[in-house]
Amino acid sequence: MPAVPNARLVFNEVPQGYPEPGKTTVYDASPTIDPENVPLNGGYLLKVLVVSVDPYLRGKMRDPKIKSYSVSSRFDFGSRGASNLISLKPAFVIGEPLYNYGVGVVLRSELDGVKTGDHIYGILPFEQYKVIPNLQGYRILKNEAKIPWSLYVGLAGMPGKTSYYGWNEYSLAKKGDTVFVSGGAGPVGSIVIQFAKAEGLKVITSAGSDQKVEFVKSLGADVAFNYKTTKTSEVLQKEGPIDVYWDNVGGETLEAALEHASDGARFIECGMISGYNGTVYPVKNLIQIVSRQIKLTGFLSFNPYLVGKYEEPFYEEIPKRLASGEIKYTEDLTHGLENAGKAILDVQTGKNVGKSVVIVSQD
Amino acid sequence: MPAVPNARLVFNEVPQGYPEPGKTTVYDASPTIDPENVPLNGGYLLKVLVVSVDPYLRGKMRDPKIKSYSVSSRFDFGSRGASNLISLKPAFVIGEPLYNYGVGVVLRSELDGVKTGDHIYGILPFEQYKVIPNLQGYRILKNEAKIPWSLYVGLAGMPGKTSYYGWNEYSLAKKGDTVFVSGGAGPVGSIVIQFAKAEGLKVITSAGSDQKVEFVKSLGADVAFNYKTTKTSEVLQKEGPIDVYWDNVGGETLEAALEHASDGARFIECGMISGYNGTVYPVKNLIQIVSRQIKLTGFLSFNPYLVGKYEEPFYEEIPKRLASGEIKYTEDLTHGLENAGKAILDVQTGKNVGKSVVIVSQD
Known part of the structure; x- marks a missing residue:
């Protein structure tokens, strides 16, 4: 199988005020990937289905020399992509894709416990395909409640x-x-x-x-x-x-x-x-x-004390209540990474109505 | 026994900035009291020994129409002196004595459980003598640790x-x-x-x-x-x-x-x-x-949850540790109500070194 496009949304420039599509972030469709032959090195290849757009992303669009006012976590992408145990606190890296919580589907796997067709939740790049080295910080979604994947980065997610x-x-x-x-x-x-x-x-x-x-x-x-x-x-x-x-x-x-x-x-x-x-x-x-x-x-949602106490009850309870309609929600879905920069801006200005999610690919 | 002076420090005017002695507060030595014959109405007569000067008093020196930014409690003096179950949150009353935590010695009592010579801790006016109707909110100090009474409004007090x-x-x-x-x-x-x-x-x-x-x-x-x-x-x-x-x-x-x-x-x-x-x-x-x-x-020290949990252990432990010298302290003692206005100002400007206490009378 020949290489296919692996488009991405790149962090291009630190914004002064609001993040401007095409300036702060730039859509780049030029990279390619060969899904059948890209080396997995013991990991697995994801096709990214959805990535989340959240207010806190603005905090990462800063000069890396300025200490974070936003979120910290265990995962990072970018130039140090090999390690997924780096803090989320760092600024986005100029020239590298943005990243946030997302859901992807496994195309190929060399990792025990992960198989083709599994759906994986965790920090993913604003990019169509990504090889992930292991499961640390990721979760295989069983989705017994059969709710849309986008909800797993929204009311059933972070x-x-x-x-x-x-x-x-x-x-x-x-x-x-x-x-x-x-x-x-x-x-x-x-x-x-x-x-x-x-x-x-x-x-x-x-x-x-x-x-x-x-x-x-x-x-x-x-x-x-x-x-x-x-x-x-x-x-x-x-x-x-x-x-x-x-x-x-x-x-x-x-x-x-x-x-x-x-x-x-x-x-x-x-x-x-x-x-x-x-x-x-x-x-x-x-x-x-x-x-x-x-x-x-x-507080931050990845506080280890809170995660230990509430993560499993959360996954047990919330997807069901969303599926039954007991908990109501609205989503603001943006189709395609080429439109993700505008979705990011809209969340900062408050133009979105409902949870902003970028649909990167269909399942 | 003839009447004796019952001097007091009166709240005279709402200050714009710092509270000015002689303007914000005025010393008034003209009232008199007959300690042997003043009616007790079932209460007891205290000779006030010490009153405390604390930063929060500034919050009560305000236009009563402005909601408090200071402290609330169960006791009040002033024009509604008959009730001691009014919130401390109100502003001081123009023309009435200031009040704060103090210690007094009982001269006469008609109240069961209170006898001449007892030392009482609680909210007292900046005044030499005061009839108190009951023990609600007051505490008889046994002072087994034999520390100075002034400490009971300082490190052994509020x-x-x-x-x-x-x-x-x-x-x-x-x-x-x-x-x-x-x-x-x-x-x-x-x-x-x-x-x-x-x-x-x-x-x-x-x-x-x-x-x-x-x-x-x-x-x-x-x-x-x-x-x-x-x-x-x-x-x-x-x-x-x-x-x-x-x-x-x-x-x-x-x-x-x-x-x-x-x-x-x-x-x-x-x-x-x-x-x-x-x-x-x-x-x-x-x-x-x-x-x-x-x-x-x-938090405020008279929070009922905190009082219930900590008041008795506090009185059990702290006076002893003060008496033994294990806990060190300094006091800034002002002698006489005529100098209390300056003590109040000094606490606001930070001129005092150590706990500011006004010695109203000797024991």
């Missing part, structure tokens, strides 16, 4: 785990609590809303467009507002105080949440997208942490 | 409890940890340093003068610096990363601590004095809470 782990470990929610979820229309926020409603709590949520507000209302949120047209502090003044704040946004929204927190409130610090692409809004009322005895917990 | 409760509950310190204590020369900081050193940890601490730096070194701090002449971030860059941060200061110091925190660091948010008397420094790197998985816990 964003879903983030919500599941963080909510179960840190919300300490009790009957009668009021919960505020910022960025409620995103994949993390949308499932947090549903967890909170399943416990019978009052849920206030913000989103960035009227369309998104309609979506979060359909998930059961009691109070939903467009933060671009309604002041967060006014809504919380009226509907609060809040006992749990799930923070995807930071900045001015966090300031409003501190101002309207109840004594002993729990703040789950999941992300601060308001500061990722420019000036960080400086929060001025941190004294409320003391006076209201607030507990803020920052 | 600041000591703050340190003891917060350290034991929230530090989660483990062997090899590095601890940063801001405001290390204050009563809270100075005992936290000693708790951390007793556990064999590396302690970095900041203080506001070279004299204070010498004091915190004498407590065993491994690294001590004058934050007015040395940049906190440079010290932490060299001596960190920090696993535990005990925050008495907030602002720029908190920002430096976030920048040099280890993954999973615990921040104990005890106070933010840097922002009490003017502009609040806006912290710009809160994203580190997420990326470094930091847990920040704000």
Whole structure:
């Protein structure tokens, strides 16, 4: 079999503000691969089916000399591709493909326990094919629930785990609590809303467009507002105080949440997208942490303690609840790596509605 | 017996910046009391021996229409003096005495369980004599350790409890940890340093003068610096990363601590004095809470959970360790209510060295 294209999305340049398709990231269709003959060196060859687009990617699009403000993990691609035990904290490497959580299907394997046709979840490059050396950090998806592969990078993947782990470990929610979820229309926020409603709590949520507000209302949120047209502090003044704040946004929204927190409130610090692409809004009322005895917990979904406690229950429970329709979701699917740069930008500007996923190839 | 003076320190005016003696607070020696005949109405008459001066008092010197940024508790004096079950959160009342933790000796009592000569700890006015209706929120001090009464509002009182409760509950310190204590020369900081050193940890601490730096070194701090002449971030860059941060200061110091925190660091948010008397420094790197998985816990020493868990062990343990010299302390004693206004100002500007206490009367 002759070589076939192995197109990829390359990190081309550190963005100043928002990541620009064609400038920050460049689609390169010129590389080729021979799937039947590429050496596996004891590993396996994946055809990449889907890769995830998440807010935190912006943190990796930086000068590598600047310490990360984003995520750390065990895996890396790029120029040091041979090792998959390097931290995710490093910046993306200029000239190398971006990478993120994805799902691929095994075309060939020399590795015990991995066979042709298996579906593998883990960190994958924005690239059509990739030889992976082993299973460390990867998971073979059995998909007994028969949900789309794209969901395994969404509500059944990293964003879903983030919500599941963080909510179960840190919300300490009790009957009668009021919960505020910022960025409620995103994949993390949308499932947090549903967890909170399943416990019978009052849920206030913000989103960035009227369309998104309609979506979060359909998930059961009691109070939903467009933060671009309604002041967060006014809504919380009226509907609060809040006992749990799930923070995807930071900045001015966090300031409003501190101002309207109840004594002993729990703040789950999941992300601060308001500061990722420019000036960080400086929060001025941190004294409320003391006076209201607030507990803020920052966490990442690959925290080993959380993974050990929650990963298996998560895979046991969430795909089923998605398959049954008990947990609702929306996806924003982009077809083809050539369009992935725009998907990345849209997530930073908040244009996507639902979990952003790039469909790289059909199964 | 004729009436005697019952001098007091009155809250006179809301300060704009620092509280000014003679303006914010006014000494008034004109009231009188007849200790032998004042009606007790079933309560008891105290001669006030000592009252505490603490940073948080600044938060109560405000327009009562502004919600508190300071402390809440169960007791209040002032115009609603009959009730001692009102929150401490209210502002001080213009024209009424200030109040804070103090110790008094019982001159007369109509209350079962309280007898002449007993020493009582609790919220007392800045006033020479006071009739207290009951024991709710007060404690009879047995003082088996025979330490000075002033210590019962210092390291054996609220600041000591703050340190003891917060350290034991929230530090989660483990062997090899590095601890940063801001405001290390204050009563809270100075005992936290000693708790951390007793556990064999590396302690970095900041203080506001070279004299204070010498004091915190004498407590065993491994690294001590004058934050007015040395940049906190440079010290932490060299001596960190920090696993535990005990925050008495907030602002720029908190920002430096976030920048040099280890993954999973615990921040104990005890106070933010840097922002009490003017502009609040806006912290710009809160994203580190997420990326470094930091847990920040704000707390107040009268949190019922903490009181229930730690109050008795505290009184069992700390006075003894103070008496034996195992725990070191310094006090900054001010004699006479006429000088209390200056003591209050000095605590806000950081001029005091050691726990500030006003000696109102001799025992």
